[in-house]
Amino acid sequence: MVPERLNGTVFLSGTRILYVGPLVATRRHAHHATQIIIAPQGLSIEDGAGGRIHAVAAVIPPRLLHSHGACAHAALLFLDGDDLASRGLSRHAEPRCETWGRDSIDVSVPRDPTPEMARALMASIFAALDLRQPPEPRHPAARRMCAYLDGADDVDLASLSQEAGLSPRQMRHAFARDVGLPMRAYLRWKRLRRAVAAVEAGASLSAAAISAGFADSAHLSRVFREQFGITPTQGLTAVTWRTLD
Structure with missing residues (x-):
């Protein structure tokens, strides 16, 4: 029986998050992460235009609308x-x-994974994917802007423009082109990642939000x-947290 909340295990490893356990159905959504799904019994996945597939494994590119059904056991890897x-996987998305x-990916998903099993699962997933093609290089200014925004709560366009060495207009264009998101949307994503980290550290949803x-x-x-x-209550409040780093 599939629960109403995710109640499996979340493994955190830098820019990567692995979840292993039952999945709840999601509404159509999009995020700044590549999502790799391994569902041994198969899973219904939809895109933003109403297309639908039933897959045992799938790689969903970042920033694209999608949704998926529920299943009793699966692995989700967010990059x-x-x-x-x-970035390499999304080059020709x-x-x-x-x-x-x-579905050519043949990876076993453990039921009660230890950190060692989680590392092995991630390694198996990467070994099964074609990661030989490097990502498109980012403009040095885009890299500087990302570094600035990683630690920023509010965007000071003047400071960011100076950091990037570009005019505000050039800065916004270069950022959206190389990162794939407007700066405001990127900052919203980073805040969301910080909120998830706060919940993992023991904060309530209200405290994590602030x-x-x-x-x-x-x-x-x-x-x-x-x-x-899904809601934060569905996604964050019943899982077991583990750190791989």
């Missing part, structure tokens, strides 16, 4: 959009879910649903 592997299936720069827990909940298709 932040800044992760080199994520298409928005049609027919191109996302990777510490990450959201107005309140309702604001966090709205952004979380937009990015993951």
Whole structure:
């Protein structure tokens, strides 16, 4: 029986998050991460245009609308959009879910994974994917802007423009082109990552929202649903947290 909340185990490793356990159905959503799904019994996946596939394994590119059904046991691996592997996988990504299936991937998903099993699972997934093609290089200014925004709660366009060495207009264009998101959306994603880290450290959803720069827990909940298709209560409050680093 599939629960109403995710109640498996979340393994954190830098720009990568691995979840192993039952999945709840999601609404259509999009996030700044490549999402790799391994569902041994198969899973229904939809794209933003109403296309649908039933797949045992799939690679969903970042920033594309999608949703998936529920299943009793699966693995989800999220690679932040800044992760080199994520950028490499998304080089020739298409928005049609027919191109996302990777049923040739033959990876076993353990039931009660230890950290060692989680590392081995991630290694098996990467070994089964074609990661030989490097990502497109980012403009040095885009790299400087990302580094600035990683530690920023509010965007000071003048400071950011000076940091990037570009005019505000050039800065916004270069950032959106190389990163794939407008700066405001990128900052929202980083705040969401900080909120997840705060919950993992033991904070309540309300405290996590404030510490990450959201107005309140309702604001966090709205952004979380937009990015993951479920509520923070469904996604964060019943899982077991483990750190791999």
